[in-house]
Amino acid sequence: MEDKTKSGKERDWKGKKRRSQLTAEHFDKAGLERKAEKMNDCADTLVFKKTPDGLKLYQAWFCKVRLCPMCNWRRSLKIAYHNKRIVETVNEREKVRWLFLTLTVKNTDAESLPETIKAMFKGWNRFAGYKTFKTSVKGYFRALEVTRNRDPESESFGTYHPHFHVLLAVPPSYFKKKDLYITQADWTSMWQRAMKLDYTPIVNIKKVKPKENLDDIKTYEDEFKKAIKEQNAILEVSKYPVKDTDVVRGNKVTDENVETVLALDNALAYKRLIGYGGLLKEIHKELNLGDVEDGDLVNISENDETANGTFDVIARWHVGLKNYVIE
Numbered sequence: 015m016e017d018k019t020k021s022g023k024e025r026d027w028k029g030k031k032r033r034s035q036l037t038a039e040h041f042d043k044a045g046l047e048r049k050a051e052k053m054n055d056c057a058d059t060l061v062f063k064k065t066p067d068g069l070k071l072y073q074a075w076f077c078k079v080r081l082c083p084m085c086n087w088r089r090s091l092k093i094a095y096h097n098k099r100i101v102e103t104v105n106e107r108e109k110v111r112w113l114f115l116t117l118t119v120k121n122t123d124a125e126s127l128p129e130t131i132k133a134m135f136k137g138w139n140r141f142a143g144y145k146t147f148k149t150s151v152k153g154y155f156r157a158l159e160v161t162r163n164r165d166p167e168s169e170s171f172g173t174y175h176p177h178f179h180v181l182l183a184v185p186p187s188y189f190k191k192k193d194l195y196i197t198q199a200d201w202t203s204m205w206q207r208a209m210k211l212d213y214t215p216i217v218n219i220k221k222v223k224p225k226e227n228l229d230d231i232k233t234y235e236d237e238f239k240k241a242i243k244e245q246n247a248i249l250e251v252s253k254y255p256v257k258d259t260d261v262v263r264g265n266k267v268t269d270e271n272v273e274t275v276l277a278l279d280n281a282l283a284y285k286r287l288i289g290y291g292g293l294l295k296e297i298h299k300e301l302n303l304g305d306v307e308d309g310d311l312v313n314i315s316e317n318d319e320t321a322n323g324t325f326d327v328i329a330r331w332h333v334g335l336k337n338y339v340i341e
Contacts, residue, residue, distance in 0.1 A: 017062070017069045026087075027329075028337050031057060033083035033258050039267050040275045041081075049279070052077040056084050060338065062327040069327060076311045080282050081275065083258035088311040093288065095315045096303045097155060097181075100290075103297050104183060110152060111188050112222035115180040117141075117205050118215050121163060121173040124277035131158065131176050131281050133209065138178065141208035142291060150194045153293030155181040159255040160281070162274055164263070174277065179255075181222075183293055255287045 017025045034056050041050035061073035076085050104110060117138075122130045138156065141147060160176045188194045196204075202217040209215065261278060262271045286307060290298045304310065329338040 020067060027057070027060065030084045030087045031331060031338070032336060033262070034085075036265065036267075037081060037083055037258065037262050037275070040262055040271050041079075041279075043267055044272045044276045044279075046275070046279065049077075049079050053079050053082045056082055058331045060329045062329070064327060071312055072326070074312055078308065078311070081256060081258075081261050081278060083261075085311060086256050086258060088314070089306055091314050092306050092309075092311070096298065096306065099301055099303065100155075100294055100297050103301065104153070104293060109186040110183040111186055113182040113184055114218075114220050114222060115178075115182055115201065116216075116218040117178040117180065118217065119176065119209060119211070120213065120215075121175050123173055124273065124281075127160070127174050127176065127277055127281040131160070131285065134158070134176060134178065135285070137205070137209035141205060144204055144208070146196060146200070146204065150184055150188060150196055151182050151292060152185065153183045153295065153297075154291045155288070155294055156291070157255045157288045158285070159257075160278060161260050162263075164270075174281075181294075256282070 017027060019025065034053055038050045038053040041047075041053060055075075056077035056079075057074050059074065060071060062069040063072045076082075076088060078085050101112075117134075119130060119134065135158075142151075142154070157179045158176065159179060160174055163172045163175055185191075185194060196219075198217070198219055201219050202214060205215055205217050206213075256278070261274055264271075288306065328341045330341060331337075332339045
């Protein structure tokens with residue numbers, strides 16, 4: 015089976031399905047049999063519609079287990095689409111500047127990870143409630159990411175690094191007005207106070223810049239190109255926080271990966287990893303974009319709704335071939 019985007023890039027259904035089955039093996043070894051079974055059966059059958067633009071997914075069953083690579087791939091596509099729509103709408107209506115903010119805490123072990131993440135969400139609520147933040151920030155998109163630090167000398171296979179990635183929309187005069195501009199030191203101080211830390215955390219703040227610099231922006235065409243590149247840069251923060259390569263390393267079932275599965279499955283249970291605030295939250299609601307974490311993973315955008323008059327293409331997962339086969 016081949017399913018390609020308009021640009022000709024192949025959608026890696028086979029790769030994601032194989033990763034899901036490998037992750038399911040780890041879940042099974044971890045004693046999480048019910049989730050393992052659901053994940054193993056995830057996206058076994060894909061029903062597409064033939065359209066002038068190529069194949070469009072029409073029906074499928076996704077397990078929605080938090081660490082499933084197949085489901086997280088679909089969630090990532092949906093977040094990127096949602097943020098594209100939101101950013102476009104914001105830029106059409108008013109002038110803003112976009113910033114990337116990264117908020118960290120010290121690395122933690124598996125046992126302390128759930129409490130650390132719980133404290134970070136409480137800390138974020140205090141942080142976003144400060145007068146300085148509310149004065150300078152018009153809206154935000156926030157995502158929690160947890161990465162694994164592999165330490166070969168550690169008996170527990172290493173530590174975990176939870177952190178927030180935040181996309182901020184600020185007024186165009188943000189860098190010119192003293193009552194709006196927040197220095198690197200102030201961002202750090204605010205996060206330290208919000209988290210009630212006895213150490214200085216690492217905080218990074220930077221402007222969103224186009225991936226390529228243009229020498230001279232004079233024409234409408236150049237402005238358009240700059241906007242597209244800025245949008246591409248913004249979408250980098252839109253990937254779903256749980257990356258399957260951070261959960262399962264390599265292609266074999268290992269004790270290290272099993273420990274990671276247990277730690278992350280426990281720490282991220284019943285947590286909403288992404289969130290919107292201010293102007294971005296208002297536009298998300300206005301556009302009726304829906305819930306990414308628990309919602310529909312078949313239709314990524316409104317263009318995915320296809321007419322009933324097209325032909326069905328059914329692809330089923332072949333256990334022996336480890337690939338999708340067209341019926």
